[in-house]
Amino acid sequence: MKNVILAIESSCDETSASICIDGKVMNNVIATQEIHSKYGGVVPELASRAHQQAIAAVVKEAMASAEVEMSELSAIAFTQGPGLLGALLVGGAFAKSMALALGIPLIGVHHMKAHIIAHFIEDPKPKFPFLCLTVSGGHTQIVKVNDHLDMSVLGQTTDDAVGEAFDKCAKLMGLPYPGGPLIDKLASAGDKNKYHFNETSMPELDYSFSGIKTGFMNFLNKEKMKNANFVEENKNDLCASIQRHLIDMLIEKLELAARREKINQIAIAGGVSANSGLRLRLEELAAEKKWDVYIPAFQYCTDNAGMIGISAYYQWMAGDLVDLSAVPMPRMQF
DSSP states (O other): OOOEEEEEEEESSSSEEEEEEEEEEEEEEEEEGGGGGTSSSOOOOHHHHHHHHHHHHHHHHHHHHHHHHGGGGEEEEEESSOHHHHHHHHHHHHHHHHHHHHOOOEEEEHHHHHHHHGGGSSOOOSSSSSSEEOSSOOOOEEEEEETTEEEEEEEEBBSSOOOHHHHHHHHHTTTSOHHHHHHHHTTTTTTTSSOOOOOOOOOTTOBOOOHHHHHHHHHHHHHHHHHHHHHHHHHHHHHHHHHHHHHHHHHHHHHHHHHHHHHOOEESSSGGGGGGGHHHHHHHHHHHHEEEEEEGGGGTOOOOOOOOHHHHHHHHHHHHHHHHTTOOTTTTTO
């Protein structure tokens, strides 16, 4: 009998559904919320409403494209946390309602762990143990992965996430939200070594990105006092320079973790793993340090239900289920 899981992702501003059959992700339907761009960031209440409007259609499309009937579903998986409370409530309530109506089990999935397990959707797949740098708008962590369900955080940001730093620096330059991809695009035409900004150095394997945001802001303010058009005239170089700084900060701690743990299996995950500068840097390090580097396909880097489905599959195999009393956990611990 086939194991058929319907997976739902609604942690932030992407409404997504996926069908996973016997550990194979069949599709990955994503509805992106465009409404947040005019506000310069995700508005939680608007995100919740958009999820309510999109979720039924997204689930219907995922099931139709995989040619799966409701009667064939073995379980329903949903993102339990971390994420925005209202957004999580929408996905969780929908999943619970379907599970109750169909009389099938529920699987609550940890969003950040799912980003890591996204590496097992397609080949090549990392070998255990491996290190994963998880980088997104809400998280920055170095995780040691011993098994599909056995992971531990070696280091993490003590304040802001690197994705938030990208978006904030973009906003300071007048770029629209989400700014991270725009910085990446403009950086390709800039000089990454032209400008230097103050960074915050943290002990061990932890990160801090609040300091470089402040340093970048102070630098721009100082230069704009001399030349009101400074940002427009130097935008490519500014993007290249701030991106280089942020990538340097990420890689420095990742290299340290790899040396300490004596691990050469290295992966990246999360929305910022789509950054071309970070991908290129890792590919260069792979050749230099003889690392085996694993980078997911673009569609599995940002928030998506495919990663929820593959994570749920391994949890299903281990009997890791939840019941209808399960609640959303915005600050779900690793």
